[in-house]
Amino acid sequence: MKKNVTLILSGGGARGLAHIGVIEELESRGYVINSIAGTSMGALVGGVHAAGKLNEFREWMLTLDKQRILRLIDFSFSSQGLIKGDRILKTMKKFVPDARIEELPVKYTATAFDIAQNKEIVFSEGNLYHAIRASISIPTVFTPVISGNSVLVDGGVVNNIPIRNAIRTENDLMVASYVNADIPVLLPYLPAKEKNRRKEHYEKWLKEARLHIFPGSQKNEEKKLTYFNLITNTIASASNHLSKMIMQNDPPDVLIEISRHSAGTYDYFKAEELIEIGKYSAKIKLDSIN
Numbered sequence: 001m002k003k004n005v006t007l008i009l010s011g012g013g014a015r016g017l018a019h020i021g022v023i024e025e026l027e028s029r030g031y032v033i034n035s036i037a038g039t040s041m042g043a044l045v046g047g048v049h050a051a052g053k054l055n056e057f058r059e060w061m062l063t064l065d066k067q068r069i070l071r072l073i074d075f076s077f078s079s080q081g082l083i084k085g086d087r088i089l090k091t092m093k094k095f096v097p098d099a100r101i102e103e104l105p106v107k108y109t110a111t112a113f114d115i116a117q118n119k120e121i122v123f124s125e126g127n128l129y130h131a132i133r134a135s136i137s138i139p140t141v142f143t144p145v146i147s148g149n150s151v152l153v154d155g156g157v158v159n160n161i162p163i164r165n166a167i168r169t170e171n172d173l174m175v176a177s178y179v180n181a182d183i184p185v186l187l188p189y190l191p192a193k194e195k196n197r198r199k200e201h202y203e204k205w206l207k208e209a210r211l212h213i214f215p216g217s218q219k220n221e222e223k224k225l226t227y228f229n230l231i232t233n234t235i236a237s238a239s240n241h242l243s244k245m246i247m248q249n250d251p252p253d254v255l256i257e258i259s260r261h262s263a264g265t266y267d268y269f270k271a272e273e274l275i276e277i278g279k280y281s282a283k284i285k286l287d288s289i290n
Contacts, residue, residue, distance in 0.1 A: 004172040006035040008163050008252060009042025010243065011156035012179035013138075013265030014274065016041025018258045020058050021278025022177040023049055029286060031173075035107035037166035039155040042177070043110035043135035047128055048096055050106035056095040061271040089129050099128045107167040110135040111155030115144070120158050122165045138235070160239040163250050174252040177278070180240050181257035188280035236265070256285045 005026060009019045019042060026033065038046030048057040101108055102125040110123045112134035123131035134145040134152035145152040155162065161178055168174075240260070247255065258281050263270045 003031045004169050005031045005033045006166050006168055006172045006174045007033050008161060008166060008176035009038040009046045010161045010178045011040025011042050013041060014263050014267045015179035015258060016045055017271050017274040018179050018278030019045040019177050021275040022256055022282040025279045025282035033106060034169040035167045037109045037162045039111040039160050039162050040136050044132050047108060047132050050104045050108040051096055051099055053096040089133055101125050101128050101131060109165045109167060111159050111162040111165055112152045113155055113157045114150045114152055116149060116151040121152060156239045161243040161246050163246060163252060175254040176252035177256045179258040180260040183257055183259050185259040185262045186277060186281050188276045256282050
């Protein structure tokens with residue numbers, strides 16, 4: 001019998017790449033993901049998977065290098081946010097064609113927050129990339145999405161684990177992948193040589209691009225209090241507190257936790273490691289309940 005899953009994917013910056021591993025582990029065990037609800041990076045990964053292009057996205061993330069990333073950064077030099085983010089999504093459209101949410105083969109919702117109207121926005125229809133772009137708009141980092149009288153920012157501001165926004169399916173199992181858990185890091189095997197190569201490559205372009213305002217690693221985040229670091233950590237702390245309350249009031253059937261110490265918010269050079277961490281964390285949890 002097929003095991004139907006409604007999957008909840010939290011935000012968490014680069015740590016959200018661990019969702020890829022969670023999805024891979026679920027599907028390797030015969031689970032069928034019929035519905036996805038995501039916030040921020042969870043909305044991005046979930047939307048790509050709902051469109052049937054997760055493998056392409058995975059391979060793209062593993063090819064990050066200095067030249068590619070610098071070409072993807074479209075600075076806004078605006079008081080509303082440092083990066084426009086449009087170029088990243090435009091590049092993704094080369095391997096993930098744009099689509100209407102209601103026409104996707106998997107039910108999908110993305111959560112954003114309208115700071116002008118002071119309300120949560122849940123996208124369950126309409127343009128996929130518009131929903132993703134709104135949901136990933138981390139305040140002060142990405143410029144918000146202006147739509148009519150609405151100013152849309154990252155959904156993690158109010159709901160970083162969008163359990164109540166999921167579209168349930170018959171006889172489903174609700175599985176939540178939460179990448180901000182206050183637990184020790186579960187580290188699967190990853191060749192040290194490859195891990196160090198990716199880190200050195202990333203830190204080199206980071207320095208050359210003069211993006212020192214972004215923390216390069218979890219260790220640096222704890223030691224350096226930059227403007228964007230302060231904003232990011234403040235939002236994350238409030239978001240994590242709200243997430244715990246949401247899960248206490250409406251717990252998922254299965255909670256897969258990935259440590260918030262596994263990577264910093266902008267540690268995208270750890271893509272391979274984070275995917276493996278997600279897969280390993282899912283394996284440990286699913287083995288325990290089986």
